[in-house]
Amino acid sequence: MSDVILEMRNITKTFPGVKALNNVSFSVAQGEIHALVGENGAGKSTLMKVLSGIYPYGTYDGEIYFQGKECRFRDITESEKVGLVIIHQELALIPFLSVAENLFLGNERAKNGIIDWNESISKTAELLERVGLHESPNTLITNMGVGKQQLVEIAKALAKEVKLLILDEPTASLNENDSEKLLELLLQFKEHGISSILISHKLSEVNKVADSITILRDGSTIETLDCRKDNITEDRIIRGMVGRDLTHRFPPREKNIGEVIFEVQDWNVYHPIHEDRKVSTNVNITVRKGEVVGVAGLMGAGRTELAMSIFGRAYGTRISGNAYRNGKEVDISTIDKAISNGIAYATEDRKAYGLVLIQEVKNNITLANLEEISNNQVINEPQEMKVTSEYRDKLNIKCSSIQQLALNLSGGNQQKVVLSKWLFASPEILILDEPTRGIDVGAKYEIYTIINRLANEGKGIILISSELPEILGVCDRIYIMRDGKIVGEMPASEASQEKVMKYIMTQQEVVEQ
Amino acid sequence: MKTLSTLFKNNVREYGMLIALIAVMVFFQFQTKGVLMKPVNITNLVLQNSYVITMAMGMLLIIITGWIDLSVGSVVAVIGALAGVLIVRYDVNWVLVVAISLLLGAAIGAFHGYFVAYLKIPAFIVTLAGMLIFRGLTIALLRGESVGPFPRGFQNISSGFIPDIFNGSLNDKPFHITTILIGVILSILLIWLDMRTRKNQQKYGFEVTPLYFFVVKNIAITAAVMGFSYLMASYKGIPTVLVLLFVLITFYAFITSSSVIGRRIYAMGGNEKAARLSGVNTPRLLFYTFINMGVLASMAGLIVAARLNSSTPNAGDGMELDVIAACFIGGASPSGGVGKVIGALVGAFLIGVLNNGMSIMGVGIDWQKVVKGVVLLLAVLFDVYNKNKNA
Numbered sequence: 001m002s003d004v005i006l007e008m009r010n011i012t013k014t015f016p017g018v019k020a021l022n023n024v025s026f027s028v029a030q031g032e033i034h035a036l037v038g039e040n041g042a043g044k045s046t047l048m049k050v051l052s053g054i055y056p057y058g059t060y061d062g063e064i065y066f067q068g069k070e071c072r073f074r075d076i077t078e079s080e081k082v083g084l085v086i087i088h089q090e091l092a093l094i095p096f097l098s099v100a101e102n103l104f105l106g107n108e109r110a111k112n113g114i115i116d117w118n119e120s121i122s123k124t125a126e127l128l129e130r131v132g133l134h135e136s137p138n139t140l141i142t143n144m145g146v147g148k149q150q151l152v153e154i155a156k157a158l159a160k161e162v163k164l165l166i167l168d169e170p171t172a173s174l175n176e177n178d179s180e181k182l183l184e185l186l187l188q189f190k191e192h193g194i195s196s197i198l199i200s201h202k203l204s205e206v207n208k209v210a211d212s213i214t215i216l217r218d219g220s221t222i223e224t225l226d227c228r229k230d231n232i233t234e235d236r237i238i239r240g241m242v243g244r245d246l247t248h249r250f251p252p253r254e255k256n257i258g259e260v261i262f263e264v265q266d267w268n269v270y271h272p273i274h275e276d277r278k279v280s281t282n283v284n285i286t287v288r289k290g291e292v293v294g295v296a297g298l299m300g301a302g303r304t305e306l307a308m309s310i311f312g313r314a315y316g317t318r319i320s321g322n323a324y325r326n327g328k329e330v331d332i333s334t335i336d337k338a339i340s341n342g343i344a345y346a347t348e349d350r351k352a353y354g355l356v357l358i359q360e361v362k363n364n365i366t367l368a369n370l371e372e373i374s375n376n377q378v379i380n381e382p383q384e385m386k387v388t389s390e391y392r393d394k395l396n397i398k399c400s401s402i403q404q405l406a407l408n409l410s411g412g413n414q415q416k417v418v419l420s421k422w423l424f425a426s427p428e429i430l431i432l433d434e435p436t437r438g439i440d441v442g443a444k445y446e447i448y449t450i451i452n453r454l455a456n457e458g459k460g461i462i463l464i465s466s467e468l469p470e471i472l473g474v475c476d477r478i479y480i481m482r483d484g485k486i487v488g489e490m491p492a493s494e495a496s497q498e499k500v501m502k503y504i505m506t507q508q509e510v511v512e513q
Numbered sequence: 514m515k516t517l518s519t520l521f522k523n524n525v526r527e528y529g530m531l532i533a534l535i536a537v538m539v540f541f542q543f544q545t546k547g548v549l550m551k552p553v554n555i556t557n558l559v560l561q562n563s564y565v566i567t568m569a570m571g572m573l574l575i576i577i578t579g580w581i582d583l584s585v586g587s588v589v590a591v592i593g594a595l596a597g598v599l600i601v602r603y604d605v606n607w608v609l610v611v612a613i614s615l616l617l618g619a620a621i622g623a624f625h626g627y628f629v630a631y632l633k634i635p636a637f638i639v640t641l642a643g644m645l646i647f648r649g650l651t652i653a654l655l656r657g658e659s660v661g662p663f664p665r666g667f668q669n670i671s672s673g674f675i676p677d678i679f680n681g682s683l684n685d686k687p688f689h690i691t692t693i694l695i696g697v698i699l700s701i702l703l704i705w706l707d708m709r710t711r712k713n714q715q716k717y718g719f720e721v722t723p724l725y726f727f728v729v730k731n732i733a734i735t736a737a738v739m740g741f742s743y744l745m746a747s748y749k750g751i752p753t754v755l756v757l758l759f760v761l762i763t764f765y766a767f768i769t770s771s772s773v774i775g776r777r778i779y780a781m782g783g784n785e786k787a788a789r790l791s792g793v794n795t796p797r798l799l800f801y802t803f804i805n806m807g808v809l810a811s812m813a814g815l816i817v818a819a820r821l822n823s824s825t826p827n828a829g830d831g832m833e834l835d836v837i838a839a840c841f842i843g844g845a846s847p848s849g850g851v852g853k854v855i856g857a858l859v860g861a862f863l864i865g866v867l868n869n870g871m872s873i874m875g876v877g878i879d880w881q882k883v884v885k886g887v888v889l890l891l892a893v894l895f896d897v898y899n900k901n902k903n904a
Contacts, residue, residue, distance in 0.1 A: 354790070356784040368792050382716070
């Protein structure tokens, strides 16, 4: 078992001005699941890009040995040829092609350039069976959920006769159920001798499946922990990642909860395309002054849809129901009106919905409240600079200047820019949708601190999160959603992971449609 | 302080295009044995390009939103035709006709904008349809023949000059002193504006360019403005249409750089969903952008008709391509969110100088097209190359 399948020796990779990887050595044993953890920007993705040939040989220093042979990959096809397949965080499937077409994309089962559909389809069915996905090979990718798409990606890797599978944050956008399935699959592969490298921020998962854990910090290897010998706790891993003890993962807050400032009653929403499908049914929600209200539930439970429909009907059709602010009914039928009625919604998908990536940090921060920095439709640029610099300092956004493009910030800092944008719009009710997705432990702590500060300032906060510890650690009261309905409500003091999970899972259909 | 090299690196696009423009001008100056920079030709250059520049202002905004408008050439034609029919056949007062034309331009823009912004049909298709529709209507309106001539007042839109209040002369030749005066005022204004910006930047503690660069830049700009004024003054002075262009360029430069609406257009082009979720009414904004394009296209239509002194069925044919090319040569991005007025202006002039210079040299229309195509491709290649190098 201890044969080494992959060894990377003294890898150094520099970008103009930055040493992304500094003398990193990393090795994976045959048939193990090796987790690679570290804060955002620690160099995990860079290391994997070096490994898979995205950064070709010659652009880095150091050596790579795969199955004992030195490899000098010039591009990704060369690394795939030896059985090294990487699955990226952002899935690389073509939405309007079928599963079968996607599986063999670039690797078509063809004779003389003519595709052999019979072989493709039957081979696809076989591969889908192996990953436990019961779908027709002819299903279009666009008609599948993210969880299933992830499985298709893995099937695609199997089609390439993978020996070492690299998964970059595979469960970032999966619900607990699908994540579970995926991890099971990795364990199965291990039985069949396929090694995996798992990059993940979710330490509970890492703990569950990994045989060894390598921790990267600031572009260097800190340590490799062997999970088979010792019992490694999450706190132990975090200590390695941040280089310090995080005694409290959630900062404490003095609770000072006032009267109800925002209320939604009998909220009904239908799906924008399938107009007879209800995505929210008779939802009632209240938020008090200075209160953090959590909304727990699985992916697809309708949490984001609910939040966006409340935020100026940004989602759904045939929306009905009433919204009250400080006891008075308010019109929140457009985003503009919602914002002027003190509601803000920070999206779960900051790249697609939250930021104008090709623009400067400062332009992003002021976008939702340009009135504040302009007179008669003319932007007062010095004032804009001043205001945005203040937010940069207050939220500790790490950027070379407020004129840096949002594109070039790390995930955590991008999230802080999104938060800054909504804080600058000075809302009373702030809906945060997965505010800590895909960001590292240190940045998470900072986000929680910001949430606490806002609550102390008397704002009402709705926190949507798929991470139960986060909901339990940050919120005062918890709603649980399933199938577009609120199925449970409890004070955080009475909640536990098991209790919430029970509400989430009860009557959850085991077979997905 | 920023060093000169980083300054150049950050603005390589703008400076690159400007250098290309100057290089092309120098080349043609030699090739045409000095005809290019003759006062009469410089004036011609302005007149010939006035409609491309006018429309480039509107097209730039549309390209920034991430769309395109293929119909502008046909709109130029249909507005010209309408003006011709009303003025010549029905004897309507030309001032009234100008007003009607601009309103109709807005209506045409609204027509395109409605389909694109609210019915979500891609602008390429909508404006391709518009291109056919309005070309067809032009031919129908004119019954396939040219209509003209126009009254003097209307012609002056594009062939008039501002009067010289001093009746000046130089070496016994008439010399337009008012033009020189305007040049001086403009130079002082530009220097003052630049100084104010610099002071503001220093006040707020932002990085500024080194002083010598600031001085050299302003001397260069002043020299260009005064040289241009001198050339104009030695012919007939400032054409009325140049005044119009100046107003348009200033207005749109201001809109894009300093106004709330401009900021929102860039945001919409950069990420439509994020802009919408930040409270920007993106469909309405897009709708307005197309109305704006319609008005500018009708303005160009009037200028073209006035310049030709007749309305012809194939006026503005292929003009949309020059306008679009000007924006892309000027650094606008086809995927939206990027582009500057000054870039589009330099792009329009580059195309204009190429057209004019090659015509003087007697290069046929065939090879002119080849050269313009190659220039467009090279400019965008230069963009892509720079982007990759920085990434």
